[in-house]
Structures are given as C-alpha cells and as structure tokens.
Amino acid sequence: MTKNTVLACIDGSLSSTGVCDYAAWASLALDAPLVFIHVLDQQHAQPRGDLSGNIGLGSREHLLDELAELDEKRGRLMREQGRLMLEAAVERARADGVPEPLSRQRNGDLVETLNELEHEIRLLVIGRQGEVGDSVGQHVGSHLESVIRTMHRPILVTAGEFRKPASxxxxxxxxxxxxxxxxxxxxxxxxxxxxxxxxxxxxxxxxxxxxxxxxxxxxxxxxxxxxxxxxxxxxxxxxxxxxxxxxxxxxxxxxxxxxxxxxxxxxxxxxxxxxxxxxxxxxxx
Missing domain, CATH: 3.40.50.620 (HUPs)
Known part of the structure; x- marks a missing residue:
C-alpha cells in the first residue's frame, strides 16, 4: 500500500455501500490511491465456548477432530466471504470512477491492524455501524470508538447512503x-x-x-x-x-x-x- 492512501474498512454490514461510495468520492477529490480492507477478527471467528468438557471420554477425540474440521471450514468460508465483499467494493469504486482501486484482507484485530498501517493512511473511511451494530440502530460500537481514540489520521465516519457533499x-x-x-x-x-x-x-x-x-x-x-x-x-x-x-x-x-x-x-x-x-x-x- 502506497503512502497517502484513502483506506476504507468494509465488512458485511449495511454501512459498507456508503463506505465504498464516500471512499471513492474522497479518493477522486484528493487524487489519492484507494484501498479497501477487510479484517477477519479471529476472536469473533471462533465458536462461542469450549465444548470439549461436555464430551464423553470414549468419543472425545473423534468429536474434537470434527470440531477442528468445522472451525477450519468456517474460517475458509469467512475468508471467502471477505474476498467476495472486497471484489464487490472494488467494482463499485470502479463504477464510481476510481481507476485502480485495490483491496487487502487481513487476519487479526481491526484496531491493531489500522495502527500498523497508520503511516500509510491519508484518510480513513469507516462506517458508524459494523455487522453487529446494524441490529441496534444508531449504536456506536466499541471497535469504532477504539479506532477513533488510537488513530492520529483524519477519520471519515459514514452514516447511511452516499450523498455527494455540497456543504x-x-x-x-x-x-x-x-x-x-x-x-x-x-x-x-x-x-x-x-x-x-x-x-x-x-x-x-x-x-x-x-x-x-x-x-x-x-x-x-x-x-x-x-x-x-x-x-x-x-x-x-x-x-x-x-x-x-x-x-x-x-x-x-x-x-x-x-x-x-x-x-x-x-x-x-x-x-x-x-x-x-x-x-x-x-x-x-
């Protein structure tokens, strides 16, 4: 990723289309490269709870192997979902007029990932709500709050569908x-x-x-x-x-x-x- 990049965070939330369009608008206005990023949070990718303690001694090894296979399959599906979202975001940005939008997929914590990339960011674009936030109205999630508190770059927080700024x-x-x-x-x-x-x-x-x-x-x-x-x-x-x-x-x-x-x-x-x-x-x- 080059320096002075407009970096747009997307996920499976309803806010992602607005993020794409505002990021495209900013990239064109600033004449800056546009990169979409999807961060797969491994903590949220794991199933809730450890079921091994509930498995009988005779069947524990077999069922643990099956659980491990399910975890691996779930991880692959989530990575594939993220890849498809990034492809859709790139195509949407191209339709908005951005000539060469790029995409990146990372595993790990969103805040830590953005901190690592901060020196390359000119403007960060992120939605007010994530995948969980969509179900709670105008909720501002802890992830967004943490990003705002730790980043030292301008952050454009989108809300709703794109409307080209006129004031x-x-x-x-x-x-x-x-x-x-x-x-x-x-x-x-x-x-x-x-x-x-x-x-x-x-x-x-x-x-x-x-x-x-x-x-x-x-x-x-x-x-x-x-x-x-x-x-x-x-x-x-x-x-x-x-x-x-x-x-x-x-x-x-x-x-x-x-x-x-x-x-x-x-x-x-x-x-x-x-x-x-x-x-x-x-x-x-």
Missing part, C-alpha cells in the same frame, strides 16, 4: 485541533467549491467573534464562501439543529477532547453526535 460545517471551538481543521479545510482539495459554515457553541463575546472571524478570513482568502455563527446552548443540540436547518452534508469536528474519566460520567460529545447525525462526520485529531 460543510466545522464545529469550531478555537482549540488547536479546530484551528488545524481550518487550515485543512483551506488547503485540502476535498472541499474545493463547497460553502463552509463555522459554528461556535458558547457565549457571544468579543473574544469568540475575534477567533471565529480569524478563521473566516483564512478560509475566504483560500476562496471559500464562509458563514459564521455563534450560538449558546447544549453542544450536541445546537450542532444537530444547525445541521438540519441548513441541510449540511458533512460535519467536521475534533475527536474526544476530554479525558476518559470525564467521559465516563458525562459522556462524549463525539460519541453523542455520531449517534444522532444522519450525515458523515470527519473527525480530526
């Missing part, structure tokens, strides 16, 4: 992460020609306006149409209301700005927004 909202709080986000928006070909909404949640003060207007000026110098707003209220509600009111297609925000202990008691803005939004979220670290 972008940056949740701006004047932190180092969101100031870096302003520079990324200004310089990245991913957002060329899109109107950008800068939304700050907090008190309407001179300092707040100074910070957000500085960000606005930077983006306007880069040629963007920019809308700025400072609104008081609860962060998730303000951002979600604004997203719906202005029909925003892509939300950009920092990921997990507080400690794990604080999140345990009060929750995480990142997780809450991922659960509530029906649009893709680009997370910055």
């Amino acid at each position: 972008v909202m940056l949740a701006f709080d004047n932190s180092a992460t969101t100031r870096k986000g302003v520079e990324m928006l200004a310089d990245s070909p991913l957002f060329v020609g899109l109107p950008i909404h800068l939304v700050m949640v907090g008190a309407d003060t001179n300092d707040a306006w100074e910070a957000i207007n500085a960000a606005k000026n930077r983006l306007e110098k880069a040629g963007f149409e920019v809308h700025v707003n400072i609104k008081a209220g609860e962060v998730e509600k303000v951002l979600m209301d604004y997203e719906q009111e202005h029909d925003i297609d892509l939300l950009v925000m920092g990921a997990y700005g507080h400690s794990r202990i604080r999140q345990f008691f009060v929750g995480s803005t990142t997780t809450n927004i991922l659960q509530k939004t029906s649009r893709p979220v680009l997370l910055l670290r």
Whole structure:
C-alpha cells in the first residue's frame, strides 16, 4: 500500500455501500490511491465456548477432530466471504470512477491492524455501524470508538447512503485541533467549491467573534464562501439543529477532547453526535 492512501474498512454490514461510495468520492477529490480492507477478527471467528468438557471420554477425540474440521471450514468460508465483499467494493469504486482501486484482507484485530498501517493512511473511511451494530440502530460500537481514540489520521465516519457533499460545517471551538481543521479545510482539495459554515457553541463575546472571524478570513482568502455563527446552548443540540436547518452534508469536528474519566460520567460529545447525525462526520485529531 502506497503512502497517502484513502483506506476504507468494509465488512458485511449495511454501512459498507456508503463506505465504498464516500471512499471513492474522497479518493477522486484528493487524487489519492484507494484501498479497501477487510479484517477477519479471529476472536469473533471462533465458536462461542469450549465444548470439549461436555464430551464423553470414549468419543472425545473423534468429536474434537470434527470440531477442528468445522472451525477450519468456517474460517475458509469467512475468508471467502471477505474476498467476495472486497471484489464487490472494488467494482463499485470502479463504477464510481476510481481507476485502480485495490483491496487487502487481513487476519487479526481491526484496531491493531489500522495502527500498523497508520503511516500509510491519508484518510480513513469507516462506517458508524459494523455487522453487529446494524441490529441496534444508531449504536456506536466499541471497535469504532477504539479506532477513533488510537488513530492520529483524519477519520471519515459514514452514516447511511452516499450523498455527494455540497456543504460543510466545522464545529469550531478555537482549540488547536479546530484551528488545524481550518487550515485543512483551506488547503485540502476535498472541499474545493463547497460553502463552509463555522459554528461556535458558547457565549457571544468579543473574544469568540475575534477567533471565529480569524478563521473566516483564512478560509475566504483560500476562496471559500464562509458563514459564521455563534450560538449558546447544549453542544450536541445546537450542532444537530444547525445541521438540519441548513441541510449540511458533512460535519467536521475534533475527536474526544476530554479525558476518559470525564467521559465516563458525562459522556462524549463525539460519541453523542455520531449517534444522532444522519450525515458523515470527519473527525480530526
């Protein structure tokens, strides 16, 4: 896999088609190679429980051999299923206009695999829900949360079917992460020609306006149409209301700005927004 790759994680979930299409869009906009990856988690590939203790002494060896054969067959079937999913993803990306999409299949843990590949990734595209998450609505799984916490690359989390972005909202709080986000928006070909909404949640003060207007000026110098707003209220509600009111297609925000202990008691803005939004979220670290 070459450097500066758009890496898209696919599995058997309903979110995989959206992942394919958003990854193809990003690959074309960034003029970056696109690679689809399917990680076969060996832990989840094994049957639940150890049945050997329930097998009688006389038949134990024979049945253990049969169980081993079933495990091997199940592993082959899961690898074949993954291969077919990757082939379908490559064909879909070609239909979207990507000239040479590639695919990789790996065994192991998803988070560990992505960490190993991190130095080659320009943008990671992953669905909000995995195969298990499809059955629980807007659930944000622990795998996704772990990926977001450990990766240091931009992560595009998709939700639902593809809709080509025609507007972008940056949740701006004047932190180092969101100031870096302003520079990324200004310089990245991913957002060329899109109107950008800068939304700050907090008190309407001179300092707040100074910070957000500085960000606005930077983006306007880069040629963007920019809308700025400072609104008081609860962060998730303000951002979600604004997203719906202005029909925003892509939300950009920092990921997990507080400690794990604080999140345990009060929750995480990142997780809450991922659960509530029906649009893709680009997370910055």
